Amino acid sequence: MPILVFLEHHGSELQKGSLGVLSKAAQLGGGDVAAVLVGGGVKELASEAGKYGATKVHVADDASLEPPLPQARVDVLAKVVREGGYDTVLFANSVLAADIAAGLAARLEAGLNWDLADIALQDGALVGKRPALQDSVLADVGWKSEPRIALFRSGSFDAAPTGGGEPHVEDVAVELEEHSRGAKVVDQQLEESSGPSIEDADVIVAGGRGLGSPDKFTLAEELARALGGAVGATRAVVDAGWYPYASQIGQTGKTVSPKLYVALGISGAIQHKVGMQSSNVIVAINKDGNAPIFEFSDLGVVGDLHEIVPKLTELLNQRKS
């Protein structure tokens, strides 16, 4: 069962998520696991992959591959999968990886199972474990043909060194398809987090679009102060410019596990959930009783946050004085 794992990197660092998938693949594949690395100046990262179980690393190293865009990577992976005869291709989910996996599925007419939390060999067949419908169901999913493609939910596997040695490195030369050369990255605004980190906070009060407008973040800030905590946000409000990216929690933001997480006007989309579900106690206020957030809250309050939060802050401040 030759397995191929896509390794994502940022700068000169391999991403923990893809190393986690690689170490899982090493367990599954019984020593027969290869990885693929695509970018500009990435060759020296290959030996790191060896430590997590890759015995072979296909490297496509070219300046034209440096921008983190999916379609050129589909060209590389399609070639590697075809020539290497891989029957399984695994990805750790990310903005980039999802677009590569889906493009590859269409290119190879291959099945893609996404949002998997685990994968297992059952009676000789690979079976994916997929939490579905706001995680109210755990489905066993399979593939009807090869190659099988899978995208794993963030944080599914820990990156555990396997004690593997130096991998065999194989260079890949590709000609990019015309449509893969269309998009260009013209600017990158990499955000360095500043200020106190929400990752260390014991209490987080997070605000979503239900706050209604950027100035209403003061409601979250005052409540956070009363609880001695920090303020977090959803991608929807960060992208809208209501709050800084450094406070974003979720798949493309931070992963947090405070003692208390208070969600104000947050719907609880899966991409938000993966960043906060391991909080000890979750309290949610949302006016929509059907909001997914209530599926994983310890205390769910169906109501208008604009009425409830000021009172709550006042009561907490009274208690303290």
Add this chain to the structure above:
Amino acid sequence: MKIAVCVKHVPEGSSKLDPGSKRLDRSGEGALNHFDANAVEEALRLKGDSDTEVVVVSMGPEKAADSLRKALAMGADRAVLVTDDALAGSDLVATSKVLAKILERENPDLVLFGQQASDADGAVLWAAVAERLRRPVVSQAAELSIAGETVHVKRQTEFGYDVIETALPAVVAVSDAINEPRYPSLKGIMGAKKKPSETVSLGDLGLDAGDVGEAGSKTEVLALGSPPARGDARKIEGDGNAAQAIVDFLAEKRLI
């Protein structure tokens, strides 16, 4: 210019899986996937008062016509629904095949997608469709503009923001932060009934039943189980005492 917007009709309220077919139970009421309202809005914003045509495209059951009508009521010009019993159970490979066929026929300059289907949470379909159309794709667009023949997108990744440019024709998936979708006006709702709206079958697209639906899918659901339950969740209606109830709860959990 011509803009096509791909929209999905999704079950309303809390969804269930049908234990027999192991598929999503689509028999109840449905609505326009709310993430797709952002894509429709963005198409209308790009159109402004120009003569750009906005076509909304959906693959789904006959009832999906309701969601298309909502998009028409918002202001889209024309609707196309691909519907056929054989389409039920289509996965990514099969769905992308069908949408690519209808989009090839429409041949728009720009194809827009929403951020994700609220029932499937895939957030992947555009990449498969763009691959079949052999067009550049940019996803998670938090900002989108077009100058001449160039599409300009700002999008969030795990590391900050990337600004990406590509020439038309292109495929773009927008994030739900890109705009506030309008509500259809009464005039829009009345007018929607008169707008051109077409139903297309598999045969019209030159596809066979074997290419789509369960037969044309490469993935399958094998079994359904329950995830481990989470503690003793409590839910209260926020009457006048909600704030006090939260304080009591926090005190009980020794968090204050």
